[in-house]
Amino acid sequence: MTILDGRRVAEKVVAAAAADIATLARAPGLATVLVGDDPASEIYVRNKRRRCVAAGIRDLHRRFGADVTQDELAAAIRALGDDPGVTGILLQLPLPPHLDADALVSLIPPDKDVDGLTETNAGRLALGRPGLSPCTPLGVLELLDAHGIALAGAEAVVVGRSNLVGKPMAQLLLRRHATVTVCHSRTRDLAAVCRRADVLIVAAGIPGLITAEAVKPGATVVDVGIHRTPDGLRGDVDFDAVRAVAGAITPVPGGVGPMTIAMLLANTVAAARRTAGR
Numbered sequence: 541m542t543i544l545d546g547r548r549v550a551e552k553v554v555a556a557a558a559a560d561i562a563t564l565a566r567a568p569g570l571a572t573v574l575v576g577d578d579p580a581s582e583i584y585v586r587n588k589r590r591r592c593v594a595a596g597i598r599d600l601h602r603r604f605g606a607d608v609t610q611d612e613l614a615a616a617i618r619a620l621g622d623d624p625g626v627t628g629i630l631l632q633l634p635l636p637p638h639l640d641a642d643a644l645v646s647l648i649p650p651d652k653d654v655d656g657l658t659e660t661n662a663g664r665l666a667l668g669r670p671g672l673s674p675c676t677p678l679g680v681l682e683l684l685d686a687h688g689i690a691l692a693g694a695e696a697v698v699v700g701r702s703n704l705v706g707k708p709m710a711q712l713l714l715r716r717h718a719t720v721t722v723c724h725s726r727t728r729d730l731a732a733v734c735r736r737a738d739v740l741i742v743a744a745g746i747p748g749l750i751t752a753e754a755v756k757p758g759a760t761v762v763d764v765g766i767h768r769t770p771d772g773l774r775g776d777v778d779f780d781a782v783r784a785v786a787g788a789i790t791p792v793p794g795g796v797g798p799m800t801i802a803m804l805l806a807n808t809v810a811a812a813r814r815t816a817g818r
């Protein structure tokens with residue numbers, strides 16, 4: 541059984557991004573936009589900024605109170621979009637409920653959209669054209685590739701259908717010639733579908749959802765979930781039970797999370813190149 545070590549692979553991706561940045565005429569500038577005071581979001585954004593700064597990215601953080609209006613935030617995102625010194629924009633989700641996240645994401649110029657969340661980038665991914673894709677699914681692929689896990693012709697099952705993870709994950713796996721099934725909360729007999737998977741990717745947001753009976757012996761299991769429990773950080777996969785049947789598995793923490801941040805750096809470099817026309 542192989543542990544898919546996200547921290548180790550992330551180090552390599554970050555080092556490659558830092559080397560790329562050193563060759564650019566001007567360092568990329570990433571605007572992380574954080575609204576409100578959700579403690580988990582604060583930790584994620586702090587980690588993202590720290591890694592970016594260490595790689596030579598200019599940190600253009602913007603912080604707004606939970607009571608910011610849609611119009612104020614829209615004006616701020618438009619200003620970042622117009623600012624040539626800002627080469628990437630990340631709007632941390634979720635937003636407080638009075639804000640329309642879709643409308644705000646739509647204001648991000650597609651070539652500054654380091655999260656790959658705009659309609660343009662989702663469409664580019666669906667059509668197989670070059671663009672920016674979401675960091676978490678990109679990180680999952682990078683982690684699988686680093687461990688030589690074959691995707692062409694493999695049965696891949698994705699649990700979860702969010703715009704940030706499940707849907708783009710399915711698109712990326714299709715692009716890599718996997719046979720892709722997408723499951724969700726209304727799937728009948730989730731365990732039976734998951735058991736077909738050679739590669740099982742779980743992004744459901746439900747702690748411990750995947751137990752050993754849902755995993756084919758020898759399968760690769762990637763856990764995108766992250767939950768703060770009294771026993772510490774846990775994923776969507778019952779790690780201790782599933783590791784006994786899986787051929788390879790990601791830990792939480794130390795699996796997909798560090799890869800997400802590493803791919804943010806890679807996307808920030810790609811976005812800077814796109815906006816500079818290189």
Ligand SMILES: Nc1nc(=O)c2c([nH]1)NC[C@@H]1CN(c3ccc(C(=O)N[C@@H](CCC(=O)O)C(=O)O)cc3)C=[N+]21
Pocket residue numbers: 583584587630631632633634655675676766773792793794795796797798800801
């Ligand atoms: N617009 C947007 N883009 C995102 O990419 C995005 C988002 N919104 N909203 C929330 C999720 C969550 N996310 C994580 C990033 C890093 C870790 C990470 O570094 N995890 C560490 C543990 C860190 C800790 O929580 O202590 C690990 O798994 O080893 C986790 C989760 C990005 N997200």
